[in-house]
Amino acid sequence: MTLDTMVEAMMTEVKRNLIHFCETLDLSRLTPDVAEQVSGALQQTLAAAGRAGYRAFLLSHETDQDLVRDAQGEVYRFKKVSNRAFMTPFGKLSVPRRCYQNKTDTKSYVPLDAAWDMERHYMTPQVREAVLFSCAMVTPNETVQLLSKCALFEPDATSIKREVVQTGEQIKAHRDALDQAVRSEESPPEGTKALVVSADGATVLMNEGGVHFGRSAQRPGPETSKEKPTAYRVAMVGSVTYYGDPVAPGKRPERLQSRYQAHMPERGCPTFKAFLEAELDAVDSQALPDVPRILLLDGARELWNYFDKNSRYDAYHRCIDFWHAVEHLSVTAEALFGSGPQAKRWYEKYYAVLHDFDDGAARIVRSIDYYAVKLKRNKTRAKHLNEQRTYFKRNGKRMPYATFRQNGWPIGSGPIEAACKTLIKTRLGRSGMRWTRSGGQNILAIRTYVKSNRWDKAWRHIKRMERAA
Numbered sequence: 484m485t486l487d488t489m490v491e492a493m494m495t496e497v498k499r500n501l502i503h504f505c506e507t508l509d510l511s512r513l514t515p516d517v518a519e520q521v522s523g524a525l526q527q528t529l530a531a532a533g534r535a536g537y538r539a540f541l542l543s544h545e546t547d548q549d550l551v552r553d554a555q556g557e558v559y560r561f562k563k564v565s566n567r568a569f570m571t572p573f574g575k576l577s578v579p580r581r582c583y584q585n586k587t588d589t590k591s592y593v594p595l596d597a598a599w600d601m602e603r604h605y606m607t608p609q610v611r612e613a614v615l616f617s618c619a620m621v622t623p624n625e626t627v628q629l630l631s632k633c634a635l636f637e638p639d640a641t642s643i644k645r646e647v648v649q650t651g652e653q654i655k656a657h658r659d660a661l662d663q664a665v666r667s668e669e670s671p672p673e674g675t676k677a678l679v680v681s682a683d684g685a686t687v688l689m690n691e692g693g694v695h696f697g698r699s700a701q702r703p704g705p706e707t708s709k710e711k712p713t714a715y716r717v718a719m720v721g722s723v724t725y726y727g728d729p730v731a732p733g734k735r736p737e738r739l740q741s742r743y744q745a746h747m748p749e750r751g752c753p754t755f756k757a758f759l760e761a762e763l764d765a766v767d768s769q770a771l772p773d774v775p776r777i778l779l780l781d782g783a784r785e786l787w788n789y790f791d792k793n794s795r796y797d798a799y800h801r802c803i804d805f806w807h808a809v810e811h812l813s814v815t816a817e818a819l820f821g822s823g824p825q826a827k828r829w830y831e832k833y834y835a836v837l838h839d840f841d842d843g844a845a846r847i848v849r850s851i852d853y854y855a856v857k858l859k860r861n862k863t864r865a866k867h868l869n870e871q872r873t874y875f876k877r878n879g880k881r882m883p884y885a886t887f888r889q890n891g892w893p894i895g896s897g898p899i900e901a902a903c904k905t906l907i908k909t910r911l912g913r914s915g916m917r918w919t920r921s922g923g924q925n926i927l928a929i930r931t932y933v934k935s936n937r938w939d940k941a942w943r944h945i946k947r948m949e950r951a952a
Contacts, residue, residue: 485543492539493532500528530635533573541578546594551583559583559592567596570606574636600950606646610636612942614643615650619930619938620910623647650945651925657948658928659761664944665937666765671774672739677726677892678766679777680799681899682759682786684717685907687748690917716748718907718923719755722899723762729891736891741898742935745906747923752789760795775800777887779896781807782878803881804896808837811874812847818868819854841886844879848872906934 504524510517549561562584569576580595596602606614613634617626623643631637654661691714721744727737744762746755776799780786790796812833820826833850837843851872860868875882887894910930911923932941 485540488539488543489536493536496532496535497528500524500531504528526635530573533635534571534576537571537573538576538578541595541599544595544598545581547581551592551594553592553597557585557590557592559585559590562591565593567593568605569601570610570636570638570642572607572609572634572636605642606638608946610638611646611650614638614646615929615942616933616938618643618647619926619933622913647925647929648922651921651928653945653949654928655924658758661941661944661948662758662761663765665932665940666762668940671766671769671771672725672727674727675725675739675771675774676728677736677775677777677890678771679724679726679779679893679896679898680721680759680763680796681724681779681896682719682721683781683783683896683899683903684719685903685912686715687718687907687911687923688917689714689716689748690919718745718747718911718927719749719752720745720899720902720906721755721759721762722902723759723766724898726893733888735895736893738893738898740936741902742937743902743906743931745902745927745931747918747920747927749920756789763795775890775892777802777892779804779893779899781896782811782874787881800883800887800892801881802883802887802892802894803878804900805838805884805894807896808844808875808878808882809834811871812837814867815847815851815871815875818860818864818871819851819858837882837884838888839885841883842879843884844875844882847875848879851875902934906930 501524504521508517508520508524510521551559551561553559560583562582564579565582566577566579569578578595580593583592583594584590585592593602601607604611613630614623614626617629621629623640626643627637627640722741723743724741725739727739729736742762744755744758746752746758749755776796778790778796778799778801780790781804790799790801813830816826816830816833820829829850833843833847836846840846851868855868855872884894906927910926911918929938932938
């Protein structure tokens with residue numbers, strides 16, 4: 484029986500390991516060092532027993548036939564027994580498998596590998612999931628270090644990188660179907676009172692050419708090209724956030740859930756926009772007809788142009804992030820009055836005006852026009868003041884903060900600001916990192932599922948798609 488075979492293999496390994504450890508350790512007195520050594524010995528024993536039991540289980544399903552057929556019905560003849568290593572949850576496991584060749588010796592087939600879907604993989608599913616989840620957070624080298632401290636398996640960094648690439652390509656090839664499958668298992672959070680869509684960008688250092696900005700070096704030395712091997716590009720992040728009621732009267736509403744989409748730099752961002760619109764298509768298919776939709780962004784004109792020109796967002800209430808507007812208000816105060824107490828008084832007055840009145844931006848513009856005539860300033864301050872006047876004039880209709888607060892809607896785009904940091908900068912913006920577009924997207928694809936609390940569903944469907952291929 485398979486069970487008896489597994490138990491016997493495991494118990495033999497446990498006995499052999501414990502006898503060896505007990506002979507080499509002095510167990511007559513309990514000390515911190517002895518306790519630590521015994522703990523390590525038991526851990527190694529469990530790993531060895533797990534490998535032995537797993538090997539016995541796999542080999543119990545090995546065939547002894549001379550002729551076999553693959554899934555397509557092609558006939559293969561036994562050729563030889565070959566050992567192959569697999570990374571299992573118990574460590575590296577070597578398994579002797581019967582290998583077969585077809586009639587023309589042009590193709591090989593290993594029934595045992597095919598039976599447990601390991602023809603194309605070195606790591607078992609549990610190990611793959613662990614390293615992929617870890618690489619969404621830290622680098623492959625750090626993953627190796629982490630696993631060496633807390634797991635029974637220790638894959639090398641090269642194998643981990645290969646797994647990230649393979650899974651990233653798998654996600655890319657089936658992204659639409661995968662996302663649709665994940666979303667089919669979700670529903671809006673109970674108590675949803677508003678749905679907020681936001682988008683923003685974060686710079687990523689790319690491993691590709693870019694124009695060198697700034698004054699060229701004047702000191703003697705070799706001639707250098709204006710083309711540098713690296714350049715910063717903007718990766719995009721979008722969030723769809725469900726909000727409930729305010730946590731207290733006059734306070735911000737409770738954030739119930741956020742889902743994210745992210746994509747590496749791309750001219751015009753067509754893939755990112757498609758991701759975001761697919762996310763919203765799923766939201767619209769759910770029973771939320773009476774929940775107000777809101778666009779909450781900073782003042783980036785490129786983003787507003789996209790949303791304003793896309794008819795699917797016509798029914799969305801629009802708002803510029805309050806804290807970005809406040810930053811512009813601070814610049815305006817300095818351009819008007821410098822950095823003295825008068826600037827502080829003006830800022831505090833119009834902070835309250837902006838916060839409490841829907842026409843706060845128009846009032847700010849009127850105040851700018853009043854003081855622009857009254858006060859003298861140099862060209863630099865005059866230029867800055869004109870830029871801020873244009874900002875408030877152009878975006879005034881997107882600053883209905885009083886109405887938003889009265890309705891219990893958010894006026895700050897915290898989730899998207901946080902997403903730019905946690906999704907992109909924290910992982911892709913570390914010192915010395917330079918990315919290809921495909922390499923960065925492999926990480927972002929996995930990391931987006933993790934940060935959206937979708938990883939468990941996504942991984943289950945990734946495995947299903949691989950096995951169906």
